[in-house]
Amino acid sequence: xxxxxxxxxxxxxxxxxxEASAVEVTQAHLDRIAEVDSKVSAFLHVDxxxxxxxxxxxxxxxxxxxxxxxxAGVPIAHKDIFTTDDMPTTAGSKILEGWRPPYDATVTxxxxxxxxxxxxxxxxxxxxxxxxxxNSAYGPSHNPWDLSRIPGGSSGGSSAAVASxxxxxxxxxxxxxxxxxxxxxxxxxxxxxxxxxxSRYGLIAxxxxxxxxxxxxxxxxxxxxxxxxxxxxxxxxSTSIDAPVPPVVEAARQGDVAGLxxxxxxxFGGEGxxxxxxxxxxxxxxxxxxxxxxxxxxxxxxxGYALPAYYLIAPSECSSNLARFDAMRYGLxxxxxxxxxxxxxxxxxxxxxxxxxxxxxxxxxxxALSSGYYDAYYGQAQKVRTLISRDFEAAFHQVxxxxxxxxPTTAFPIGERADDPMAMYLADLCTIPSNLAGNAAISVPxxxxxxxxxxxxxxxxxxxxxxxxxxxxGAAVEKAxxxxxxxxxxxxxxxx
Amino acid sequence: MPYDEALxxxxxxxxxxxxxxxxxxxxxxxxxxxxxxxxxxxxxxxxCLALPGSLPVANVKAIESTIRIGLALNCSxxxxxxxxxxxxxxxxxxxxxxxxxxDEPLCTDGYLDVQVEGKTVxxxxxxxxxxxxTGKSTHVGGAxxxxxxxxxxxxxxxxxxxxxxxxxxxxxxxxxxxxxxxxKAYVTxxxxxxxxxGVSDVRMEEGxxxxxxxxxxxxxxxxxxxxxxxxxxxxxLRSVERSVRGEIERQAAILADGGRIIQETxxxxxxxxxxxxxxxxxxxxxxxxxxxxxxxxxxxxxxWVATLKAELPELPSVRRARIQEEWGVSDLDMAAMHNAGxxxxxxxxxxxxAPAADARKWWMGELARRANESGTALADLPIxxxxxxxxxxxxxxGALNDKLARQVLEGxxxxxxxxxxxxxxxxxxxxxxxxxxxxxxxQVLAGNADxxxxxxxxxxxxxxxxxxxxxxxxxxxxxxxxxxxxxxxxLGVEG
Numbered sequence: 001x002x003x004x005x006x007x008x009x010x011x012x013x014x015x016x017x018x019e020a021s022a023v024e025v026t027q028a029h030l031d032r033i034a035e036v037d038s039k040v041s042a043f044l045h046v047d048x049x050x051x052x053x054x055x056x057x058x059x060x061x062x063x064x065x066x067x068x069x070x071x072a073g074v075p076i077a078h079k080d081i082f083t084t085d086d087m088p089t090t091a092g093s094k095i096l097e098g099w100r101p102p103y104d105a106t107v108t109x110x111x112x113x114x115x116x117x118x119x120x121x122x123x124x125x126x127x128x129x130x131x132x133x134x135n136s137a138y139g140p141s142h143n144p145w146d147l148s149r150i151p152g153g154s155s156g157g158s159s160a161a162v163a164s165x166x167x168x169x170x171x172x173x174x175x176x177x178x179x180x181x182x183x184x185x186x187x188x189x190x191x192x193x194x195x196x197x198x199s200r201y202g203l204i205a206x207x208x209x210x211x212x213x214x215x216x217x218x219x220x221x222x223x224x225x226x227x228x229x230x231x232x233x234x235x236x237x238s239t240s241i242d243a244p245v246p247p248v249v250e251a252a253r254q255g256d257v258a259g260l261x262x263x264x265x266x267x268f269g270g271e272g273x274x275x276x277x278x279x280x281x282x283x284x285x286x287x288x289x290x291x292x293x294x295x296x297x298x299x300x301x302x303x304g305y306a307l308p309a310y311y312l313i314a315p316s317e318c319s320s321n322l323a324r325f326d327a328m329r330y331g332l333x334x335x336x337x338x339x340x341x342x343x344x345x346x347x348x349x350x351x352x353x354x355x356x357x358x359x360x361x362x363x364x365x366x367x368a369l370s371s372g373y374y375d376a377y378y379g380q381a382q383k384v385r386t387l388i389s390r391d392f393e394a395a396f397h398q399v400x401x402x403x404x405x406x407x408p409t410t411a412f413p414i415g416e417r418a419d420d421p422m423a424m425y426l427a428d429l430c431t432i433p434s435n436l437a438g439n440a441a442i443s444v445p446x447x448x449x450x451x452x453x454x455x456x457x458x459x460x461x462x463x464x465x466x467x468x469x470x471x472x473x474g475a476a477v478e479k480a481x482x483x484x485x486x487x488x489x490x491x492x493x494x495x496x
Numbered sequence: 497m498p499y500d501e502a503l504x505x506x507x508x509x510x511x512x513x514x515x516x517x518x519x520x521x522x523x524x525x526x527x528x529x530x531x532x533x534x535x536x537x538x539x540x541x542x543x544c545l546a547l548p549g550s551l552p553v554a555n556v557k558a559i560e561s562t563i564r565i566g567l568a569l570n571c572s573x574x575x576x577x578x579x580x581x582x583x584x585x586x587x588x589x590x591x592x593x594x595x596x597x598x599d600e601p602l603c604t605d606g607y608l609d610v611q612v613e614g615k616t617v618x619x620x621x622x623x624x625x626x627x628x629x630t631g632k633s634t635h636v637g638g639a640x641x642x643x644x645x646x647x648x649x650x651x652x653x654x655x656x657x658x659x660x661x662x663x664x665x666x667x668x669x670x671x672x673x674x675x676x677x678x679x680k681a682y683v684t685x686x687x688x689x690x691x692x693x694g695v696s697d698v699r700m701e702e703g704x705x706x707x708x709x710x711x712x713x714x715x716x717x718x719x720x721x722x723x724x725x726x727x728x729x730x731x732x733l734r735s736v737e738r739s740v741r742g743e744i745e746r747q748a749a750i751l752a753d754g755g756r757i758i759q760e761t762x763x764x765x766x767x768x769x770x771x772x773x774x775x776x777x778x779x780x781x782x783x784x785x786x787x788x789x790x791x792x793x794x795x796x797x798x799x800w801v802a803t804l805k806a807e808l809p810e811l812p813s814v815r816r817a818r819i820q821e822e823w824g825v826s827d828l829d830m831a832a833m834h835n836a837g838x839x840x841x842x843x844x845x846x847x848x849x850a851p852a853a854d855a856r857k858w859w860m861g862e863l864a865r866r867a868n869e870s871g872t873a874l875a876d877l878p879i880x881x882x883x884x885x886x887x888x889x890x891x892x893x894g895a896l897n898d899k900l901a902r903q904v905l906e907g908x909x910x911x912x913x914x915x916x917x918x919x920x921x922x923x924x925x926x927x928x929x930x931x932x933x934x935x936x937x938x939q940v941l942a943g944n945a946d947x948x949x950x951x952x953x954x955x956x957x958x959x960x961x962x963x964x965x966x967x968x969x970x971x972x973x974x975x976x977x978x979x980x981x982x983x984x985x986x987l988g989v990e991g
Contacts, residue, residue, distance in 0.1 A: 083549045096548065103542050105549055202549040208789035238553045238791045317789055320581050323592035324546045328651075342587045342649065369583070369784035378786060 003028040008074045008168040008222040015073030018062060022055035022073030026117050029075045033119065033166045036496045041141045042151075042161035044080050045087055046120035051075065058115045071229055072115025077161040077170035080121035081128055082108050082213070083202040087118075091204045092126040092136040092154075095325045095332045095353030105202020106237065107171060107213050107230045114229040119167055123157030126355045127322065128178055128206040130154050131427035134418050135357045142414070143186055145454055145493050149411040152182025152427075155216070159186040162216045164496060169226050170216040175206050176310055177407075177431025179214045180443035184406035184457020187445045187489045189223045189474065190216050192431075194464050195438035196241035198227070199234035205321040207314040208239075210435045218490060220444060220475040224252035227467070243465065246440075251468035255475025257291050262473070263298030263399035265461075268430045274409040276449025280456040281405045284446045287480055288403075288473075298398060300391040305384045306433045307425060312368045312381035313436070318358075319365030325353065360421065389437040396463045401473055404430045406443040406457030434461050442470035444477055445489040455489060499673075499741055502713075502748030508675040509721050510668040510740065511710030512619075512682060516661045516696045517629060517703070518561050523657040524628040525552030525595065530659075532702055536652035544657035546590035551790050554579070558659035559602070559794060560804065561695040562626045565661055566603025567805045568689055569621050574602050576795045579626075579788040584781060588631035588651045596627035596662075598785040602794065608689070609813060610681040612674050614827070619682050620666040631656040661695075667721070675711075675744065680737040683707055687733075688812040700731050707736055711743040713751060722747070723757040727771050729764045739764045742771060819843060823852040829860075836864055837874050844881035850888040858884050862902055866909060879908050886915040899972055900924045926975045930982075933966075933974060937982055940965040952987050959983055 003011065003025050014020040030048045037043055058073045078084065081091050083101035085108075090096045104112070111118060125135035133141045133156030141156045143149040144164035151160035155172030159182030162170050172179035174192035183190025191214045198213040205211060215226035228249050234240045264285060269278060289295050327333040327349035328342070335348035354362070368377035395402055407427055417423040434441040443457040458477060462469035482488055523530055526543035542550040566573055580598035603624035609616050632655050637647025663686065671678040687698045687705060698705040712724035725747070727739045747757055762771040810818070816839060820830045833839050838859045845855035859874065863884070867874045887904055890896040896904060896919070907918030919925055940962055941948045950958040959980060966979040984990070 083547075089548070091548065099548075101542075101547065101549070103547070103550075201551050204548040205790075236553060237551050239789075316786060320583050320593050320784070320786070323583060323585065324548070324590065326585065326587070326592055328587050329545055329590065330547065343585070346585060366784065369786055371782045371784070374784075374786070 004032045004165045004168075006168070007219055008071060008217060009225060011074045011168060012070045012072060012225075015058065016062060016068070016070075022058040022062075022115075022117060023052060025073060026051050026055040026075050026119070029119060029167055032164075036164055037166060039142065039147055039496055040144060040151075040160050040164045040166070041139060042077065042122055042157045042164065042166055043120045044090060044092070044123050044138055044157065047087055047118075050086055051117050051119050054112075054117045058117070061115070069114040069229060070225055071169070073117065074115075074169060075117045075119050075167050076111060076226075077120060077122045077158055077167040078108065078111070078118050079124055079155050079158050079171045079173060081124055081173055081204045082171065083204070084108050084118065084121065087121055089121065089204070090138070091128070092124040092133075092138065093353065093355070093358070094137040095349070096330075097137075097332060099331050101202075103202065106199035106234045108202060110230040111171070116169070116229065122155070122161055122170060125154035125156070126358050127204065127318070128154040128173055128175055128211070129318070129357050129361055131177070131181055131424050132412075132414070132417070133157060134414060135355055137355055140414055143411045144496060145187065145411065149413050149454070150185070152185040152411065154178040154182075155190075156182050158216050159183055159188060159190065162186075162218055163188050163490060163493070168218065169222060171226075171230070172214055172216050173203055173206075174212050174214050174431075174435065175210045175314060176435050177428035179216065180406050180431045180441060180457065180459060181427055183216060183443040184445075184459075185411035185455060187455030187493065188216055188218050189220050189442065189444050189478075190214065191223050191227060191442040191467070191470060192434060192440065193227055193231060193467050194241070194246075194440045195435075196239050197245065197440070197465070197467060198231045199237045199240050201234055201236040205317075207317040208321060209317060210310075210314060212435070218488065220255070220471055220478050221249070221252040223442070224248040224471045241465070246465055246467040248468050248471045251472040252475045254472055255479055257288055257293040257473055257476045260293045260401070260473065261399040262288055262293045262295045263395055263402045264295060265303065265402050265404045265430075266297050266299045267301065267303045268404035272408050272426065272429075273405065274449060274451070276451045277405050277407070277409060277456050279450060280447040281458065284458050284477060285403070287477065291476055291480060296399060298395045298402060300388075300395055300402075300433070302384065302387040302391045303433045306388055306436055307429055309381040309384035309388070310428075310432045310436060311364070311425065312377050313385065315361040315365030316368045316378050317365065319362045319369065322354075322358065322362060325350065357421070385436045388433050392433070392437045392439055392461075392463070400462070401466075401469050402461040403473075404459045404461070406430060406459040410449045410452055410454035410456060430459055437464075439464045440467040440470050442474050444474040446477065446481065447489070448492065497745050497749040497752060499745055502744050503673045504716075505752065506713040506715055506744070506748050507669075508671065508740070508744050509712045509714065509724070510665075510671060510675055510679055511724065512665045512668075512679060513708040513710070513726075514663045514683065514686060515706040515708075516565075516663065516690055516698065517705075518558050518659040518661060519694070519696045519704075520555055520557045520561065520659055522555060524555050524558055524626075524659040525657055528657065532704070534654055536650075536654060539654040540656070544590065545653060552595060552788075554791055554794070555659060558626060559796070561659075561693070562602050562624060562661050563796060563801060564693050564804055564808060565663070565690065565695060566606065566624045567801070568693055568808055568811055569603070569606035569608055569624060569663070571603035571606030571621060571624055573796060573801050574600060574604070574794070575798065576793055577602055578793045579791050580785045581788050583784040586630070587649065588633040588653075588656070590631065590653060590656055594627060594630065595788055595791070597625035601625035608682065608685060610678065610685045611831070612677045612681050614831075617668075617671065617674075617678050617681070619668055619678070622664045622666045624661060624663050627660050627662060629655050629658040629660045676737040676740040679709060679740045680733055683736050684733055685812065692809050692812050692815075694809075700733070703731075706731075709736060709739050709743070711740055711747065712757070713744065713747045715751075722751070723759050725757065725760055725762050727762045727764050728774065729766075731766060735764060735766060738769045739771065742769055746771070815839075823856070825856070829856075833860060836860065838864070841874060841881055841884075845884045845888075848882045848885035850885040851892075854888040854891070855881075855884060858887065858905070862905055866905075877909060878911065879905065883908050883915055890915065890919070894975060895919070895925055897926060897972075897975070900926065924973065926973055933970075933979060933982060936966055936969050936974065937979065937986060940969055941983070941986065948987060951984070951989055954989075956984075956989065
């Protein structure tokens with residue numbers, strides 16, 4: 001098997017045992033990028049030289065007998081919303097075109113410390129606002145299963161890179177489903193850790209109370225290894241949880257569900273869900289029962305209000321977070337001809353630098369926070385948020401994890417929903433509640449929909465700091481399905 | 497309208513908003529230094545420049561200082577509160593929102609008692625909250641030095657993110673004609689309180705203490721408040737008083753003419769004492785406050801707050817009362833010392849070993865006179881309480897008399913060194929060498945035979961002229977008391 005088809009865990013082992021060098025592993029992936037990324041457009045920026053330089057350093061350290069982590073020498077694709085002091089960081093926006101941050105995000109720093117090789121930065125919907133990467137100022141990424149379809153979003157470049165074997169691992173951020181939905185529609189694993197479990201420092205903010213960095217991988221164990229590598233308390237993020245990282249790697253290795261109580265969320269399913277998605281989901285429910293889990297239906301009545309609450313809270317926070325892009329200190333500057341006022345330059349720059357979806361959300365949020373409307377919109381949405389957390393708490397008294405389809409449909413064609421924001425927003429229907437409540441949730445592949453042959457994702461939701469449960473159930477499902485399918489789901493993907 | 501006339505027709509209502517830059521080592525939400533006067537944009541980092549991705553982390557020391565201020569002002573301390581974002585665009589505010597506090601301030605409902613013309617006025621405190629300062633804009637070109645009409649502006653972000661405490665009074669009513677004095681006394685007392693807490697260097701001229709003065713008038717007999725104005729750029733205690741007086745006169749003139757007060761920010765001009773119109777607040781700006789999601793709520797442990805309360809230093813008003821009793825000083829003298837800013841100096845001088853009466857005598861006498869002459873504050877004279885204590889000690893030991901002591905103080909103020917050094921350099925030590933003194937006396941007795949005879953014959957009063965002669969001959973350095981004894985002894989007369 002070629003290096004690019006190996007798991008991250010295996011690559012780490014090969015590099016550590018010097019059966020393969022980090023340079024070889026890195027070069028193999030750079031070659032794959034050169035071969036296929038013109039079709040996939042997963043990357044906004046690739047720095048082959050820098051990647052090889054990092055790989056050489058890892059090889060030297062291993063040769064010197066340094067004991068590095070399990071992912072040392074493993075290449076990774078990094079979402080272009082994390083700052084990197086050696087590569088540009090755009091957040092998918094024109095307003096940051098060419099900006100080189102003077103500092104590394106905490107996640108970036110920890111990737112480097114773990115010896116991971118950053119190949120480049122991946123495409124995303126502008127400021128992580130979207131479910132398809134079509135809102136990127138640099139054009140959409142493509143789904144490796146069908147290049148005419150979206151790879152999900154906002155972390156669509158990261159899902160596409162991993163699904164097309166350009167990298168074994170990638171980072172993403174999940175604000176309303178931006179890791180789980182792209183993972184689901186590209187047939188890979190994507191995890192949204194507990195809010196505060198991974199640091200937001202250096203993650204360019206969309207919605208501060210929701211944004212959560214997390215891993216993408218082609219299997220559950222790799223995702224756990226990556227999450228472990230960059231998670232944990234960070235003194236630079238006040239909302240970071242000061243507690244040990246849950247035992248995610250152990251859980252991913254354990255992978256059994258015997259005796260576990262699993263709740264099926266009653267509210268997710270039925271009208272609006274693609275039949276092939278529901279068929280694969282129900283099949284998975286049966287599978288879990290056959291593996292010894294006790295499956296019950298659980299009602300979470302407030303989940304139906306999650307989407308509207310999210311579309312008040314997230315835009316409100318974004319309207320404030322994105323105020324700093326004002327042409328004064330960094331990024332794009334438009335209209336500074338020596339005659340215009342600072343205010344005019346700010347307005348012209350923001351008009352030229354932000355795309356339509358970003359502007360739409362800034363407008364929505366500005367409105368929702370305005371005096372006279374605050375209570376009716378932002379205030380009310382926060383109350384809904386509390387109720388959703390209570391629904392989760394009640395549910396987790398009855399069951400250990402909750403499950404649902406990750407998305408109502410498989411990957412839709414590029415362009416299909418681009419002019420229909422409401423249809424686009426529905427892609428995150430099932431994923432948003434966990435962002436509002438801050439709990440852990442993962443998406444793992446559960447088969448292909450009959451009608452289009454495209455991947456379907458299973459979402460597993462666990463309580464706050466119960467990340468290990470997501471991995472435990474995910475690994476069990478993965479093992480059972482891999483046996484049933486005679487190999488990983490991605491082996492069914494068409495060649496690029 | 498003249499002040500007296502204005503007060504006959506209207507009653508003023510005051511409000512004071514004071515911003516205090518805390519003297520923490522680092523900024524409110526990052527590790528940058530807060531030192532004043534560094535080259536522009538050298539105390540900055542990704543956080544206080546609001547680079548994409550950066551996040552704030554609250555400075556616990558600043559929270560502690562704010563709680564201590566709240567406790568010293570008799571406020572309730574919130575058990576749980578949050579920071580809020582105040583959203584508006586301005587180039588010197590890097591995030592285009594200010595992290596502040598809105599409906600959940602850290603401290604609420606306190607008071608500060610101030611003394612005005614012998615009466616105690618209680619100024620109620622509405623709230624004390626914590627926020628971050630903005631950068632500093634300099635507008636270049638244009639006539640006014642303000643952003644309108646400037647050719648360009650430059651921004652220094654060193655100040656951006658320095659912790660700022662805002663102290664807001666409730667409306668102060670019933671001050672009547674003493675409104676300007678009450679305003680000044682409040683800021684004076686507050687400044688002293690903050691200084692005693694050691695939370696800020698409270699320098700108005702450097703902007704570490706900034707005061708906005710709100711004034712409105714209501715017609716005598718009415719109980720409905722008028723429209724208020726907010727005067728900014730009030731950069732000294734004297735300006736606080738002047739700006740209130742000026743605003744009362746200005747508003748009274750408009751109201752008396754049947755005009756209407758516009759709710760606005762006004763700008764105080766130190767040189768003329770007048771205010772000019774600034775930003776109108778008629779169309780209230782919508783700051784779209786919401787809880788700051790990047791920061792966890794502040795939930796001070798009640799036990800910690802109790803400890804902070806127990807460890808508060810003696811507050812200035814309490815200290816003054818204690819000192820007054822200990823030193824046995826009259827109300828009038830105490831007020832004079834307070835107004836001259838001498839209490840701390842006298843206290844430090846006493847602590848350095850001087851008797852209270854002597855310390856007070858020098859600071860309120862000779863030194864106050866010199867400070868007055870040179871137009872400096874007493875505390876800014878180039879002399880330490882230790883120097884003054886040394887001088888009192890030299891006088892007490894007989895090495896100096898008062899006249900010489902004044903010359904020593906003059907030398908210290910002129911930068912000639914410590915009191916001992918000045919005594920040495922100027923040769924000011926009292927002549928108490930018996931031989932030298934004796935020689936001088938013999939000389940004087942020889943030259944004043946008449947006076948000597950008078951004394952011998954029992955006219956003791958005539959000894960004064962002889963002592964005067966000795967003092968003159970010694971150029972003031974002789975110990976007059978000892979000289980008198982020796983003269984009488986030499987003339988064989990019993991003193």
